[in-house]
Amino acid sequence: MPSPICLRSLSQLSLDRAANVSITSRTLLAPQTACFSTSAARYAAPPSKRKGMVAPPKRGERTLNVKKGRKAPSADTGKRPAPGDRKAMRKRIVLTNDNALEVSSLKDLDKATALSEKNEGQVRGLPEQVVDALRAVEAFKTTQGWSLFRRPATLMRKETIQLAKLLKEVEDPVDGQQKKTLRRVLSGDRMSGKSTLLLQGLAMAFLRDWVVINLPEAQDITNAHTDYAPLPSSQTQQYTQDTYTATLLSQILKANLKFLEATPVTTNPPLPLPLPAKPTLKHLAELGIANPEASWPVFVALWQELTQPGHPPIMLAIDGLSHIMRNSEYLSADVKPIHAHDLTLIRHFVDHLSGAKPLPNGGIVLAATSQSNAPTSPALDYCVQVAEAMQSHPDNIPHWNPYKNVDQRAMDVLKDLLVPGSGGAKGLDVIRVGGLSKQEARSIMEYYAESGMLRAKVDDGFVSEKWSLAGMGNIGELERVSVRLRI
Amino acid sequence: MxxxxxxxxxxxxxxxxxxxxxxxxxxxxxxxxxxxxxxxxxxxxxxxxxxxxxxxxxxxxxxxxxxxxxxxxxxxxxxxxxxxxxxLRVVPASPSYFSAKPTFTDDFINLSALLRKVATLPTIPASEAPKVAWKTIDQYRIMTNEPVKTQRYHKMLHILRRLNCIHPSLMPEEVVQAMQRYKKASQPGDFKPAPGVIDEWGRAKGVGRRKTSSAVAWLVEGEGEALINGKSLAQFFGRLHHRESAIWALKATQRLDKYNVFGLVSGGGPTGQAEALTLAVAKALLVHEPALKPALRRAGCVTRDPRKVERKKPGHVKARKMPTWVKR
Incomplete structure (x- = not known):
């Protein structure tokens, strides 16, 4: 009687070897020459024990370690993440959820209808290119709930329509002569959607083919995590941040690639490095990306180019305004703190926010405040409070508390907020991001329900209950209450 | 007697x-x-x-x-x-005089006789009979000064309850007088709190307490807005559970979208403050709609929770914890 090994070897001779994976793997282990011989298998070295496997304890040996200090037999076999992995995990932006349902009724924003008032109270999806561009300028935040839904979509709320009107005003000014520069500070409660409103503004600007420059997080600029160097030839000492500026240039390039590729350099900027022949703005930006030490002159030159007549309006945005209204974490040569306004990038932004430098082709300067990551900045707080009070109850304006330290430079930048008058006239104003109305809450909750993330009947009672629990329609709380804290 | x-x-x-x-x-x-x-x-x-x-x-x-x-x-x-x-031979009026419990026996016999007399009168169900607080066994023992057994007293209470179930319109005066002896001095419903008022701005006020927190809430007709110490519910209470308990009285009665709340809370922690608000809001709601009382009671919004932190005692480490036992 043939042994079972022989029979198996015979079966391995079948022609369709590749059909069965397990068979192929076995044949790889046992070389084909040994088909009818069992000696190779018999004399083969015994399979080495797996690493990390611990032999079972001997009989009578104590396996329970209760004494302090004695190490367990295998202390920690878990694999540590590689350096940088944890941060990457923390900063990762997830924009899709394959388990969420596709919402069939969801319409995308497009160029024609992006600024339409008919969108008010509707949930609109963001088109693919806009999502890419927004990702490039780091407009999505990890704390936002994008990873809950199939694809990014936003609620066009009352404040969004207000912002859309501003974009429209910049694009076709009513008087017809001067292009307008509008400056807005977004304020509101915690989780009320300030950063999302900023993102919606950026998305609308992308759709309308504006040039978008976004400083994604003010904290990253001022917290002294990137290199800095004194800027030569500046009357008050200023500091450049070369690496950060180079990164910013690459973000600008990635987000506005179509425009930068198509536009040639018209001026002759004084650069430390030569440009290729027939340069476009893309070449200019790439020069700055490749040579961080030249990034600041390149940024200045790029800005010079962008503000040439005939170019599209500019959307200049920052998130976390209170970080730049105080001293930065950088120190000067004589170990004094550097004011954030002495950093060139911040100075550039702040000049436009204060109205010292207008945008010749028109544009919007947007600055979002934060409530959860905000160092104290009494000047900013006071200015925002006064501007909000002038909008809601002009007869009761708060007064400056004389026991607080005033940061005069921040106050000078924001002094337009203290000027009484309507928002259009004075240029700098506050957009108060409040709670949703019940209709808006209903429409976003219907979107949640259609995505399958909210399993409840969305009726008036349910909506008003969640609306109340969310603190009168605070959208972040509404999402927490209805989607995240589902039991 | x-x-x-x-x-x-x-x-x-x-x-x-x-x-x-x-x-x-x-x-x-x-x-x-x-x-x-x-x-x-x-x-x-x-x-x-x-x-x-x-x-x-x-x-x-x-x-x-x-x-x-x-x-x-x-x-x-x-x-x-x-x-x-x-x-001379004194004959006691009570045949039970020489028993250990003459008064109780007399009471029992009298009540039984009374019940026999009025047994044919129409009755109402016990749940609809007027609420009476009968004397407890201890109070009765002190009153009669006799060692009455609990079980027998309960038998007597049985008769009393039956008498109480006689239709109120036909209740004989005799029975009322007889029952008077077994009632507590103060009856439920004797002290009626002054009814709440809705002021000229349509506000109803309610006060609630829990642990060391106390809350005042005003309720006006509206569409479900809530302000606690000038902040929104989400700003004031970080936990969803606390927000829900603060407006639980409105939520349990489906009145959340019909009233606006504004409250002032002080003392204690978030849990105490939220549950003090529950009580305050419920009381203010009862001023607007007194008929909701049973529903609110079922939702647990009417009774004040009397639990407080137990005091530390001398010789203990905490309220009850004793120091570790050490041999010698």
């Missing part, structure tokens, strides 16, 4: 001595004397007097029979007095 009756009957018996003079026996008198002794001596339990102190209830008034003046009655001389003593 029974004892009063007894003393009365004793007096009556002495009165009738004049008409039918009988020789008087010392032991009877001694017996009567014994019954006039301070109440503690008659109690089985020695703690009864402390009960009396605690509850503050005085036993029924006990009038002693007047002493028998033999000199007045026996006009016929000493021999007549002796004869009188021999013929």
């Amino acid at each position: 029974a004892r009063g009756e007894f003393s009365r009957s004793l007096r009556a018996a002495i009165e009738c001595l004049g008409t039918a003079p009988r020789p008087r026996r010392e032991p009877t008198i001694r017996c009567a004397h014994r019954s006039f002794q301070p109440p503690t001596s008659r109690c089985i339990s020695t703690t009864a007097s402390r009960h009396a102190e605690l509850i503050g209830e005085t036993p029924e008034k006990f009038t002693a029979a007047p002493p028998i003046d033999f000199s007045k009655e026996d006009g016929k001389g000493k021999g007549g007095g002796k004869r009188l003593l021999r013929t």
Whole structure:
């Protein structure tokens, strides 16, 4: 009687070897020459024990370690993440959820209808290119709930329509002569959607083919995590941040690639490095990306180019305004703190926010405040409070508390907020991001329900209950209450 | 009453001595004397007097029979007095006088007789009968000064409850009088709090407390907005659970979108503040809609939770924790 090994070897001779994976793997282990011989298998070295496997304890040996200090037999076999992995995990932006349902009724924003008032109270999806561009300028935040839904979509709320009107005003000014520069500070409660409103503004600007420059997080600029160097030839000492500026240039390039590729350099900027022949703005930006030490002159030159007549309006945005209204974490040569306004990038932004430098082709300067990551900045707080009070109850304006330290430079930048008058006239104003109305809450909750993330009947009672629990329609709380804290 | 009756009957018996003079026996008198002794001596339990102190209830008034003046009655001389003593025999009015619990037995017999008399009157279900707080067994024991057994007292309460179920419009005066003896001094519903008012701005106020927090809430008709200490619900309470308990009274009665709340809370932590608000909002809601009281009670918004942090005691590490036991 043939042994079972022989029979198996015979079966391995079948022609369709590749059909069965397990068979192929076995044949790889046992070389084909040994088909009818069992000696190779018999004399083969015994399979080495797996690493990390611990032999079972001997009989009578104590396996329970209760004494302090004695190490367990295998202390920690878990694999540590590689350096940088944890941060990457923390900063990762997830924009899709394959388990969420596709919402069939969801319409995308497009160029024609992006600024339409008919969108008010509707949930609109963001088109693919806009999502890419927004990702490039780091407009999505990890704390936002994008990873809950199939694809990014936003609620066009009352404040969004207000912002859309501003974009429209910049694009076709009513008087017809001067292009307008509008400056807005977004304020509101915690989780009320300030950063999302900023993102919606950026998305609308992308759709309308504006040039978008976004400083994604003010904290990253001022917290002294990137290199800095004194800027030569500046009357008050200023500091450049070369690496950060180079990164910013690459973000600008990635987000506005179509425009930068198509536009040639018209001026002759004084650069430390030569440009290729027939340069476009893309070449200019790439020069700055490749040579961080030249990034600041390149940024200045790029800005010079962008503000040439005939170019599209500019959307200049920052998130976390209170970080730049105080001293930065950088120190000067004589170990004094550097004011954030002495950093060139911040100075550039702040000049436009204060109205010292207008945008010749028109544009919007947007600055979002934060409530959860905000160092104290009494000047900013006071200015925002006064501007909000002038909008809601002009007869009761708060007064400056004389026991607080005033940061005069921040106050000078924001002094337009203290000027009484309507928002259009004075240029700098506050957009108060409040709670949703019940209709808006209903429409976003219907979107949640259609995505399958909210399993409840969305009726008036349910909506008003969640609306109340969310603190009168605070959208972040509404999402927490209805989607995240589902039991 | 029974004892009063007894003393009365004793007096009556002495009165009738004049008409039918009988020789008087010392032991009877001694017996009567014994019954006039301070109440503690008659109690089985020695703690009864402390009960009396605690509850503050005085036993029924006990009038002693007047002493028998033999000199007045026996006009016929000493021999007549002796004869009188021999013929004197006090017959207690209560047949149960010589039992251990004469008053209770009398009460029980009286009530049973009363029930037999009024048994044919129409009744209402027990749930609809007027709410009565009957005396507790301890209060009854102090009142009668007798060692009444719990089970027997409950049997009597059974009769009383049955009597209470007689249709109120046909309730005989006699029964009302009889029941009066077994009722507590204060009955539920005696003290009615002043009804809340809705002021000229349409606000109703409610006050609530829990742990060390106290809350005042004003309720106006609106569409479900809530402001606590000038902040929105989400700003004031980080936890969803606390937000829900703060407006639980409105949520449980489906009134969340019909009223606006504004509250002032102080003291304690988030949980105490939220639950103090529950009570405050419920009370304010009851001013607007008093008929919601049963629904709110079912939702647990009416009763104040009396639990507080237990005090630390000397010799303990905490309220109850004892120091670790150490050998020697």
